[in-house]
Amino acid sequence: MINVVADVEVSGGHWIGGERVASAATFDDVSPIDEAVIARISRGGATEAHAAVSAAAASSPAWASTPPTERARLLHRVADIVEDRLERLAIVETIDNGALLRSHLRGVMPRVAHNFRFFADYLVNDLHHPDFETRGHHNHVSWDPSGVAVLITPWNAPLMLATWKVAPALAAGCTVVLKPAEWTPLTASLLADITKDAGIPDGVFNVVQGLGEEVGDALTGDPRVSRISFTGSVPTARLIARSAAANLTPCSFELGGKSPFIVFADADMDSAVANAVEQYDNAGQVCLAGVRLLVEDAVLDEFVERFLARAAAVRQGDPRDLATDVGPQISREHFERVDGFVRRAVTAGAEALLGGGPNEQLGGLYYRPTLLAGAAPGAEILTDEVFGPVLTVQSFSTEDEAIAMANGTEFGLAGVLFTGDRARAERVSAQLVAGTMWVNCFFVRDLRAPFGGSRHSGVGREGGTWSFDFYCDVKNTCTNVDRWTT
Numbered sequence: 001m002i003n004v005v006a007d008v009e010v011s012g013g014h015w016i017g018g019e020r021v022a023s024a025a026t027f028d029d030v031s032p033i034d035e036a037v038i039a040r041i042s043r044g045g046a047t048e049a050h051a052a053v054s055a056a057a058a059s060s061p062a063w064a065s066t067p068p069t070e071r072a073r074l075l076h077r078v079a080d081i082v083e084d085r086l087e088r089l090a091i092v093e094t095i096d097n098g099a100l101l102r103s104h105l106r107g108v109m110p111r112v113a114h115n116f117r118f119f120a121d122y123l124v125n126d127l128h129h130p131d132f133e134t135r136g137h138h139n140h141v142s143w144d145p146s147g148v149a150v151l152i153t154p155w156n157a158p159l160m161l162a163t164w165k166v167a168p169a170l171a172a173g174c175t176v177v178l179k180p181a182e183w184t185p186l187t188a189s190l191l192a193d194i195t196k197d198a199g200i201p202d203g204v205f206n207v208v209q210g211l212g213e214e215v216g217d218a219l220t221g222d223p224r225v226s227r228i229s230f231t232g233s234v235p236t237a238r239l240i241a242r243s244a245a246a247n248l249t250p251c252s253f254e255l256g257g258k259s260p261f262i263v264f265a266d267a268d269m270d271s272a273v274a275n276a277v278e279q280y281d282n283a284g285q286v287c288l289a290g291v292r293l294l295v296e297d298a299v300l301d302e303f304v305e306r307f308l309a310r311a312a313a314v315r316q317g318d319p320r321d322l323a324t325d326v327g328p329q330i331s332r333e334h335f336e337r338v339d340g341f342v343r344r345a346v347t348a349g350a351e352a353l354l355g356g357g358p359n360e361q362l363g364g365l366y367y368r369p370t371l372l373a374g375a376a377p378g379a380e381i382l383t384d385e386v387f388g389p390v391l392t393v394q395s396f397s398t399e400d401e402a403i404a405m406a407n408g409t410e411f412g413l414a415g416v417l418f419t420g421d422r423a424r425a426e427r428v429s430a431q432l433v434a435g436t437m438w439v440n441c442f443f444v445r446d447l448r449a450p451f452g453g454s455r456h457s458g459v460g461r462e463g464g465t466w467s468f469d470f471y472c473d474v475k476n477t478c479t480n481v482d483r484w485t486t
């Protein structure tokens with residue numbers, strides 16, 4: 001089953017044990033750009049899930065015992081091919097998920113290659129195997145591959161978020177079954193071709209396509225699976241945790257957010273405003289986005305005025321156009337959900353200072369960048385994740401009030417803080433519940449740093465050593481050094 005998207009051939013089949021496998025049933029893949037059907041994709045179920053885990057389990061011992069330097073060499077080869085095919089990956093991803101071609105070309109796809117290079121190099125150069133001496137005994141810590149990793153990924157940054165899991169899992173010596181989101185199945189399929197061409201052995205990397213609720217349980221409840229890493233919504237995480245509980249399979253969850261973006265009166269206002277407007281990037285479909293603008297009341301009017309002036313220059317349109325800043329929402333269902341949040345907020349008394357509805361000129365799934373003011377404390381628009389181009393603005397008068405407002409949701413993914421006062425930055429950062437704090441910046445991401453969420457924003461951390469900690473069975477071998485006879 002071959003689809004052609006922007007002149008690129010993309011298989012609609014699964015990738016299991018080094019072979020393309022088709023299901024009798026299929027589902028349509030729709031582009032958010034114009035809601036056209038762009039591909040037909042195999043609709044996997046328990047049979048395909050089982051086959052993929054079997055292939056991954058069968059290839060696990062050989063991959064686990066492949067020397068780290070050889071695993072690293074193969075991952076660099078994957079990165080080389082990603083770089084060779086960068087334009088193809090970028091355009092297919094843009095048509096599939098509606099995110100900007102400009103971002104895919106300049107930032108995202110180079111980063112995909114970097115994901116593989118980083119974890120390959122980290123494995124070889126940076127992963128420490130500590131040794132401890134204890135009263136005549138020697139302790140040695142090793143990182144043993146845990147087995148089969150099931151990786152379930154979302155649609156908002158499909159290949160970027162998939163490879164952010166695939167690369168460390170493969171580096172750690174796990175074999176992988178990747179289940180991409182059904183709204184964006186294409187680049188996972190292209191990644192399968194890339195791993196084949198890179199020489200990754202058959203069965204080490206597998207892809208199962210399908211609807212989460214149909215294929216999910218069979219993957220997450222399989223006793224042969226040693227790790228589950230999932231990025232997506234809180235309700236789905238609960239289902240996966242329940243399914244994984246039967247086998248006590250460790251899970252890593254990266255979930256939603258409702259992150260605060262705090263601006264103190266002493267902040268560099270140009271930078272604060274520029275970064276605030278950037279929260280519309282990817283049409284607001286970013287779990288990390290600082291969507292609650294909390295502004296010290298002394299500068300509220302100035303901030304809002306400058307924000308609106310800058311936001312007026314944001315160009316919405318076809319994401320293939322390199323001049324576009326904000327594209328469409330991922331799907332009709334998601335678009336209606338975003339609109340529902342905005343309508344209910346306005347009915348409840350909030351005022352749209354910007355946007356507030358669909359972009360009627362563009363039609364389709366284009367939702368106007370929106371800024372809402374005046375929402376009542378506790379309103380759902382201030383507590384629930386919208387995942388669209390919708391920001392709220394509120395004011396505060398004291399540091400303590402800002403901290404209380406910032407921490408006032410069930411989430412704890414990220415916090416963004418703008419202030420010129422270093423002591424204040426340290427005080428406030430220390431008190432915010434967040435896996436990542438960005439102080440006077442946003443979205444700077446070093447792969448050595450831990451990444452994840454607190455509260456309902458996630459379970460566990462990945463990145464650098466934390467990724468190996470998750471994908472490996474960490475073993476300590478304690479040896480009495482006086483008992484050798486040979």
Ligand code: ADP
Binds near residue numbers: 236
């Ligand atoms: P969203 O609401 O943002 O689409 P989801 O959590 O529903 O997020 O989806 C994220 C990923 O989880 C997708 O790959 C989807 O197919 C998968 N998924 C959905 N339901 C399940 C499930 N019950 N078990 C496993 N994976 C699932």
